[in-house]
Amino acid sequence: MTAASSPIFATPRNRNERNTMKSLELHRIEKSYGAYHALRGIDLSVEEGEFIVMVGPSGCGKSTLLKTIAGLETISSGQILISGRNVTKEEPGDRGIAMVFQSYALYPHMTVAENMGFGLRMAKRPKEEIDAAVARAAKILRITDQLDKRPKQLSGGQRQRVAIGRAITRSPDVFLFDEPLSNLDAALRTQMRVELSGLHAELGATMIYVTHDQVEAMTMASRIVVLNRGAIEQVGSPLDLYRNPANLFVAGFLGAPRMNFFDVTVDRVSGATAAISAPGLAPMTVSLADGVALKPGDRATLGIRPENIRLSPDDTTRAAISGKVRLVEHLGRETILYVDAGALQCVSSESGTGNVTVQIGQVTPKAADTPVSLSFHPHDAYLFAGDGQRTVTVRKAIHSNQTKVGTI
Numbered sequence: 001m002t003a004a005s006s007p008i009f010a011t012p013r014n015r016n017e018r019n020t021m022k023s024l025e026l027h028r029i030e031k032s033y034g035a036y037h038a039l040r041g042i043d044l045s046v047e048e049g050e051f052i053v054m055v056g057p058s059g060c061g062k063s064t065l066l067k068t069i070a071g072l073e074t075i076s077s078g079q080i081l082i083s084g085r086n087v088t089k090e091e092p093g094d095r096g097i098a099m100v101f102q103s104y105a106l107y108p109h110m111t112v113a114e115n116m117g118f119g120l121r122m123a124k125r126p127k128e129e130i131d132a133a134v135a136r137a138a139k140i141l142r143i144t145d146q147l148d149k150r151p152k153q154l155s156g157g158q159r160q161r162v163a164i165g166r167a168i169t170r171s172p173d174v175f176l177f178d179e180p181l182s183n184l185d186a187a188l189r190t191q192m193r194v195e196l197s198g199l200h201a202e203l204g205a206t207m208i209y210v211t212h213d214q215v216e217a218m219t220m221a222s223r224i225v226v227l228n229r230g231a232i233e234q235v236g237s238p239l240d241l242y243r244n245p246a247n248l249f250v251a252g253f254l255g256a257p258r259m260n261f262f263d264v265t266v267d268r269v270s271g272a273t274a275a276i277s278a279p280g281l282a283p284m285t286v287s288l289a290d291g292v293a294l295k296p297g298d299r300a301t302l303g304i305r306p307e308n309i310r311l312s313p314d315d316t317t318r319a320a321i322s323g324k325v326r327l328v329e330h331l332g333r334e335t336i337l338y339v340d341a342g343a344l345q346c347v348s349s350e351s352g353t354g355n356v357t358v359q360i361g362q363v364t365p366k367a368a369d370t371p372v373s374l375s376f377h378p379h380d381a382y383l384f385a386g387d388g389q390r391t392v393t394v395r396k397a398i399h400s401n402q403t404k405v406g407t408i
């Protein structure tokens, strides 16, 4: 069954029959493919009008979750409520959702107008209603002059607009988007991203959006859902997740270039502070959040984002370690440096070499092989207790003396 022929577009319900509350609730969703456990106890409550973006590494279950909401996949257990109605066992076309696919999934033999009105035609809605819905959607998406064309006569961006238009005409309770912009070039992606945000604001609709693109997630989402191995790691507003990642996974997943991580040892714990150190890292004292149970000798992970590390002036005495620039990437507005910090190896580093990634908002004359000194404020650092793999506890490390600069 092709996406276009899926029942998702077949039988939209009369909007007057619907409950006016538009929201989505997922209760303990489990999905197994044979022995493979693809979704593990997903709980999520989406308010009316929210723009939820689901992100996670390849294979984490994003598309599977979207398809279970759409009804294109059955679930092994759990409940799906749309607008307060239990739709777990309902056919896709009865759920009050519309899905937009990466592949557009348009009917090639139909005109743009026919594609956009397809769902309403299948529901045997009156012609005037269909024409009005198509005209309205075309106006919103600025494709009124394309209505008589066939999909093959359109650019990728225009085709995706038609696919979105087809969803709009159905006035669904919930829009589902499965990486809708992935086939577009970078410039068009940016344009469509802005347009989709505008569309969301204009329609005030509930939207669930799957993407690999961090910029899309950070810019479009009311809330981001970070998935990993079929389970939710954290849910929150983009900036909240960025500033307060709940664990090592989220900290490493959100942010490009990604956060630098260093293995550190807890040397001393005194009340709510701990002294930590690592080969090549000047000893630091961090304030611990309530309830952190660290003890001397524990291993932990220190995280610091590339934009929070700065190149110290050469004449400063603050930096304890001199690294050596290995690679410089001039991106115009900013510069990325990969710095070999000797004994201080970055675990899971951006470059995969153990180098420290530094992001500075200016052009630097530093070239490869130039010695550099790096520094950061301890209050910009994060301390993750545990062994570094799916660590359960994150603590924002706060230096007892906020004016002092941490050095590496």
Ligand SMILES: Nc1ncnc2c1ncn2[C@@H]1O[C@H](COP(=O)(O)OP(=O)(O)OP(=O)(O)O)[C@@H](O)[C@H]1O
Residues within 6 Å of the ligand: 033, 036, 038, 056, 057, 058, 059, 060, 061, 062, 063, 064, 065, 212
């Ligand atoms: N029909 C299927 N039968 C067996 N396993 C499946 C099936 N569909 C998906 N899976 C498995 O479930 C896991 C989740 O797949 P899913 O497509 O949801 O991942 P994803 O997060 O969307 O990945 P990507 O970002 O690469 O699209 C994967 O390991 C995948 O191999």
